[in-house]
Amino acid sequence: MKITSAKLKNSEFQDTVIESLIIEIDGVKWGVPKDPDNQMYQTYLDWVAEGNTPDPAD
Amino acid sequence: MSTLKVNKIRDTSGSADAITLDPSGGAVLAGVTTMTTARITTGITTSIQVGGGVTISESGIEASGIGITCANINGTKIGGRRNLVINGAFLVAQRGTSSTEVGYKTVDRFNPYSSGTDEAPTQAQVDVSSGTDPYNEGFRKALKITNGNQTSGAQAASRVLPQYKFEAQDLANSGWNYTDPNSFITISFWVKSSIAQTYYGYVRTQDGTGRIYTYSVSLSADTWTKVVKTIPGNSGITINNDNGEGIQWNVLIPFAGTNYTDSGVSLNTWRTYVSGTRTPDYTTTWYTTNDATFELTGLQAEVGSQATPFEHRSFAEERLLCQRYYIKYVQQGCSGYIESNAGTTAQLTHTIPVPMRANPSTVCTTAASIGVERGGLYGINSTSGALGWMYENDLSIGWAMDTAKTRWHTTWCRVQNLELDAEL
Numbered sequence: 001m002k003i004t005s006a007k008l009k010n011s012e013f014q015d016t017v018i019e020s021l022i023i024e025i026d027g028v029k030w031g032v033p034k035d036p037d038n039q040m041y042q043t044y045l046d047w048v049a050e051g052n053t054p055d056p057a058d
Numbered sequence: 059m060s061t062l063k064v065n066k067i068r069d070t071s072g073s074a075d076a077i078t079l080d081p082s083g084g085a086v087l088a089g090v091t092t093m094t095t096a097r098i099t100t101g102i103t104t105s106i107q108v109g110g111g112v113t114i115s116e117s118g119i120e121a122s123g124i125g126i127t128c129a130n131i132n133g134t135k136i137g138g139r140r141n142l143v144i145n146g147a148f149l150v151a152q153r154g155t156s157s158t159e160v161g162y163k164t165v166d167r168f169n170p171y172s173s174g175t176d177e178a179p180t181q182a183q184v185d186v187s188s189g190t191d192p193y194n195e196g197f198r199k200a201l202k203i204t205n206g207n208q209t210s211g212a213q214a215a216s217r218v219l220p221q222y223k224f225e226a227q228d229l230a231n232s233g234w235n236y237t238d239p240n241s242f243i244t245i246s247f248w249v250k251s252s253i254a255q256t257y258y259g260y261v262r263t264q265d266g267t268g269r270i271y272t273y274s275v276s277l278s279a280d281t282w283t284k285v286v287k288t289i290p291g292n293s294g295i296t297i298n299n300d301n302g303e304g305i306q307w308n309v310l311i312p313f314a315g316t317n318y319t320d321s322g323v324s325l326n327t328w329r330t331y332v333s334g335t336r337t338p339d340y341t342t343t344w345y346t347t348n349d350a351t352f353e354l355t356g357l358q359a360e361v362g363s364q365a366t367p368f369e370h371r372s373f374a375e376e377r378l379l380c381q382r383y384y385i386k387y388v389q390q391g392c393s394g395y396i397e398s399n400a401g402t403t404a405q406l407t408h409t410i411p412v413p414m415r416a417n418p419s420t421v422c423t424t425a426a427s428i429g430v431e432r433g434g435l436y437g438i439n440s441t442s443g444a445l446g447w448m449y450e451n452d453l454s455i456g457w458a459m460d461t462a463k464t465r466w467h468t469t470w471c472r473v474q475n476l477e478l479d480a481e482l
Contacts, residue, residue, distance in 0.1 A: 017446065018448070022442045023442075030419040031442040035417040037415070037480075038418070039482060041419075
C-alpha cells in the first residue's frame with residue numbers, strides 16, 4: 001500500500017460526524033475517514049510521520 | 059506351574075457362580091466385576107460390545123441410541139463454529155481473481171504481501187484440480203502465487219508472504235486460553251509448491267509486546283501436502299478484546315530475505331518478536347525461479363490440540379463474514395439529498411449487509427454513474443467519497459456531482475463499482 005498523495009477535506013454536511021481525507025493509494029483515490037482503526041488512515045499517519053505533508057483542503 | 063481344573067467358581071458364601079468356564083478357554087463373569095486396571099493386549103480381534111448400542115473396535119467407537127455423552131472433544135467445544143479463519147477455502151474474491159498488485163487484491167481477507175521484488179508476483183484465485191487430495195476433501199478454490207522474474211536475485215529486502223490477519227476479539231473470545239501453555243490452538247492447511255525446499259511460517263501477536271512462533275514445512279515439488287501445527291499458549295501473549303489486529307498469520311512463506319531472517323532462530327517455540335529474526339535463513343530456489351508457483355487452500359485455525367476436518371461453510375455465509383471487512387457493489391441504488399445551495403456534492407445513504415469492522419474507506423471507481431433528480435440526469439464525477447457517518451447497516455457518503463444542484467433537492471442514484479474497505 002503506497003501513498004502517492006493526500007489532501008485534506010472540509011466537512012460539508014451538517015450531520016457529518018467523521019472527518020475525511022482524500023488519499024491516493026496505488027493509483028486509486030480513496031475517501032479515507034480519520035479513524036485510527038482504518039488501515040488506510042494508519043498508513044497515512046505513517047506517511048506523515050515520514051515527513052510528508054497533505055495538500056490543504058479546497 | 060500347575061493347572062486348576064474346575065468348571066465354575068463361587069464365593070464361599072455366595073448363592074450363585076461368579077465365573078463359569080467353558081472348554082474352549084473362555085469365561086463368563088456374572089454379577090458386578092470390579093478391577094483396577096483392565097489391560098487387553100491381544101485376543102480381541104473384532105469388537106467389544108456394550109449392550110446393543112455401543113461397539114468398540116479397531117476402527118473406532120460406534121454408538122447408537124442415546125449416543126455418547128462427554129464434556130468436550132480435543133479439549134474444546136463440541137459443536138458450533140470451529141474455524142477462526144474467514145474464507146479459508148478461498149471461495150470469496152470480491153475484488154477480482156488475478157492481480158500483480160500487492161496486498162488485498164483478489165481473495166477476501168487474504169493479504170499476499172511482497173516487497174523488494176524486481177517483478178511483482180501474481181496472486182490469483184484458481185481452481186483446485188479434480189482428483190487431488192484437497193479436491194477430494196471438498197476444496198474447489200485455492201490462492202495461487204506465481205513468482206515474477208527476479209533478475210537481481212535474492213536480495214536482503216526481498217520477500218513474498220501470504221498473510222492472514224485475525225481480528226483480536228475473535229481470538230480473545232474463542233476459548234483459547236492463550237496465556238496458558240497447556241491450552242492450544244491448532245492450525246492446518248493444504249499447500250503445494252513447484253519447488254521442493256524447506257519453507258517457514260509464523261504467527262505473530264500484535265498487542266502488547268509482540269510474540270512470534272515460527273515453524274517449518276518441507277515440501278516435495280508439485281505435491282499437495284496437508285500441514286498441521288499445534289501451538290501452545292504463552293504467558294507473554296497479549297490479545298485485546300477489540301476490533302484491531304490480534305494475530306498476523308504468515309501461513310507459509312515462499313521467500314524472505316536476510317533482513318527478516320537469522321540462522322539462529324528457534325522453531326516451534328514462542329519468542330519475543332524482532333523484525334530481523336522472523337524465520338531461519340531461506341533457501342533462495344523458489345525466489346530465483348521465474349514463474350515458480352505456490353498454492354494454498356483449506357486454512358483452518360481452531361482451539362484445541364487436534365486438527366479436525368475442515369469446517370466447510372457456504373459461499374453465502376463466507377461472503378457475509380468477509381463483508382465485515384470489505385464490500386464491493388457493481389451496482390447499488392441509493393438515495394440522498396443536496397445540502398448546500400448550488401451544491402456539487404450529493405449526500406447518499408448506502409445500505410450495507412453487515413456492520414463493518416471500522417469506518418470504511420470509500421471509492422467509486424466508475425465515474426459514469428448517474429443520478430436522477432426531477433427527471434434530469436447528472437454524473438457522480440468523483441472517485442473518492444467522503445464518509446459522513448456509519449450506524450449499523452447504513453452509512454452516508456458525500457459524492458461530488460458534475461452539475462450543481464439546488465439545496466435540499468432529493469436524489470436517487472445508481473452508483474457503480476462502489477468499494478468500502480475496512481480491512482485489517
